[in-house]
Amino acid sequence: MPKIDFATVTSRQGSAYPAPHDAPCASRLRQKLGDAGGLTTFGVNLMHLPPGGWSSQRHWHSHEDEFVYVLAGEVVLIDDDGEHRLVAGDCAAFPAGQPNGHHLVNRGAETALFLEVGGRHADDRTIYADIDMMSGEGDAYVRKDGSAFNQA
């Protein structure tokens, strides 16, 4: 059944970032629409971002395109070029391999709602612009020298 039944959609609140990097993203809530629909070559998430929340740590992807479309509320897109306001109907695209770290921050008074679309590529690495973190093999996060966060 192609029409997505929201009762079957997996939600996840917060992030898997190691502390303390998880704190600014603790309130974000993602509904995995693409996964619910059986898609495998790209992902589509419906993100609910409460006031004060960050969509992610500021990052870029080595091999995966990314796209966001704002449905309600407003967010500030922060990237290497500064700050850009996005309201309902605004969108932004982040081509794979462009080292422009970006994230969305909700400085408004209401929960912002936006769609996130992201590619799927086995070789993708996510590089974080402001902190000593990147994605390693699988879903693990490591320091930029490859060491684990739980090492002394």
Next chain:
Amino acid sequence: MPKIDFATVTSRQGSAYPAPHDAPCASRLRQKLGDAGGLTTFGVNLMHLPPGGWSSQRHWHSHEDEFVYVLAGEVVLIDDDGEHRLVAGDCAAFPAGQPNGHHLVNRGAETALFLEVGGRHADDRTIYADIDMMSGEGDAYVRKDGSAFNQA
């Protein structure tokens, strides 16, 4: 600049289907958001579908996932299982290779607005469920026996 400037977005009205298959889709208007943002591994279109319009001929993709999210108005999703109403906030997913021909038809009184996301795969073929047409090499449309539409 990741934020999409709508002044730079290419619009295309109608389809490249050979006549008479183009007629039901003549009013559709697509804004190519992903292309405007430099994305290459998936496409994102903002579709404006006036009353009476069809999003496409009913079709499925051999290698490309597809996803739609309704922003405004309402449409009827028609697939092998029948008709399904989609209003703002509803979405649907069509995994690559599932031979369930689908399209969206606007039977409402106002222009419907929805996002379309589609994968990119060099081997993709689009197979049309109700008419003798498929996509061939490149962007050409051919009959299901591979013959060209302009042949006698």
